[in-house]
Amino acid sequence: MKVLIRELKKWSAPATVLLSLYIPPGRPIPDVLNLLRQEASIAQNIKLKRTRDAVTSAIQSAIDRLTQINKVPDNGLVLFCGENFDTNEFKCFMFSPPEKVPIFFYRTDKSFHTEFLEDMIEESDVYGLIIVERDYATIGILKGTRIQVLEEFEGFVPGKHMMGGQSQRRIDRIIEEMYANFLKEVGEKVNAFFIPFVENKKMKGILIGGPGYAKKDFYEGDYMDYRLKKLVLQPLFDVPDQGDAGLKELVMKAQDLLKNQKYIQVENLLEEIKYHLAKDDGLVIYGISDIRKALQMGAIDSLVVYDEPGSELEKLAQEAENYGAKVYVIGDELPDGEWVKKTFGGAIGKLRYKIY
Incomplete structure (x- = not known):
C-alpha cells in the first residue's frame, strides 16, 4: 500500500x-x-x-x-x-x-x-511522551518506529531563597505559585497535543518522566485532562535529559510496558544483530544479493531495511514480506538508521540458522 x-x-x-x-x-x-x-x-x-x-x-x-x-x-x-x-x-x-x-x-x-x-x-497506536522538571518540559509522541518532539520549552521558576522570617515565607509562596503555573502550562500544552489522538482512539498510553519530583507533582496534580490521566502508564520514570535524547531514554526505560511496540521491537532486534556480529556466529546476513538467496531458502527470520523509496531496498522489503520474514522499515529517526544504511548498504537481517 x-x-x-x-x-x-x-x-x-x-x-x-x-x-x-x-x-x-x-x-x-x-x-x-x-x-x-x-x-x-x-x-x-x-x-x-x-x-x-x-x-x-x-x-x-x-x-x-x-x-x-x-x-x-x-x-x-x-x-x-x-x-x-x-x-x-x-x-x-x-x-x-x-x-x-x-x-x-x-x-x-x-x-x-x-x-x-x-x-x-498510518500507525494507529500512539504513545504520548512527557518529560517534566521544575522549569523545563518536553512533549512528544511515539508512533511506529518514530519518536517526534512536539514541543520543548522552558519556564522561569527561581530556586529557593534563604532570607528568613515573613519575607522568606512570602517569597516561597511566590516561587511555588510560579512552579504551579509552569505545571499548568505543561498540562495545557499536553491537552492540546494529546486530546485529538484520544478522540480519534489512537492514544494507547502516556509515559511521564523527569529528573526529580516535578513528574510526580505533575501527575498527581489537576493539570491534565481526566481522559489523559487515565492513560498514564506506571511507574513514572527517572529521566535526566530533555529533548529528543530524553524522549528516547524514556521509551527505552519503559520497554517492558511497550513490548509489542515497533520502536522497541526494532531496537531490540538491532541489539541482537550487534550481539551476533560481535560473536561472528554466522547468524547475521547483509548485502542485497546474499539476502535474496537467504530469503529463497526460507532462512531469514527478521530483516531491517532502510526506507529509500523507489530503490532496490524497497523491492527487497516487499520480497521479504512475501517470503514471510518479519520486516522493519526504518529511517534516520532511529539512532541506528544511518548505521544500517552506511555500513550494510541499507539492509541487515537475522537468520534462523547458519547457511554458510
Whole structure:
C-alpha cells in the first residue's frame, strides 16, 4: 500500500483529469455506475479536446472495471484512473483496501486523492511522551518506529531563597505559585497535543518522566485532562535529559510496558544483530544479493531495511514480506538508521540458522 501511494503521488496533470473514487461497503454498484455515466455526459462539455478526452477515458475505465463486479467487497473499493501528462502513460487501479472505506468520495483533480488511504496505513497506536522538571518540559509522541518532539520549552521558576522570617515565607509562596503555573502550562500544552489522538482512539498510553519530583507533582496534580490521566502508564520514570535524547531514554526505560511496540521491537532486534556480529556466529546476513538467496531458502527470520523509496531496498522489503520474514522499515529517526544504511548498504537481517 505504501508503494502504491508513493506511485500515485508522483502523478500530476495541468487540468482536473485524474479520477479518484472511494466506495464504502454496502453501496450498490448500479448507483455508482449511474453517477459515473452522468459525469461522462457532463465531461463532453469540456472545451479543450485533450482535457475532455483524458477525463472521458478515466471515467470510462472506471465504468469498465465496475461493470465486472456484482458487489462492493466488505472493506469497500478504491479506484484511481487517469493519464500522466508528463509521460503520456495511462493507468487505472481498482482494489479493496486493508481497512473499510469510511465515505463515498468521487473527484477528478490535478492529482490523485490518496489521503484516505494514508490514514489507513498510518500507525494507529500512539504513545504520548512527557518529560517534566521544575522549569523545563518536553512533549512528544511515539508512533511506529518514530519518536517526534512536539514541543520543548522552558519556564522561569527561581530556586529557593534563604532570607528568613515573613519575607522568606512570602517569597516561597511566590516561587511555588510560579512552579504551579509552569505545571499548568505543561498540562495545557499536553491537552492540546494529546486530546485529538484520544478522540480519534489512537492514544494507547502516556509515559511521564523527569529528573526529580516535578513528574510526580505533575501527575498527581489537576493539570491534565481526566481522559489523559487515565492513560498514564506506571511507574513514572527517572529521566535526566530533555529533548529528543530524553524522549528516547524514556521509551527505552519503559520497554517492558511497550513490548509489542515497533520502536522497541526494532531496537531490540538491532541489539541482537550487534550481539551476533560481535560473536561472528554466522547468524547475521547483509548485502542485497546474499539476502535474496537467504530469503529463497526460507532462512531469514527478521530483516531491517532502510526506507529509500523507489530503490532496490524497497523491492527487497516487499520480497521479504512475501517470503514471510518479519520486516522493519526504518529511517534516520532511529539512532541506528544511518548505521544500517552506511555500513550494510541499507539492509541487515537475522537468520534462523547458519547457511554458510
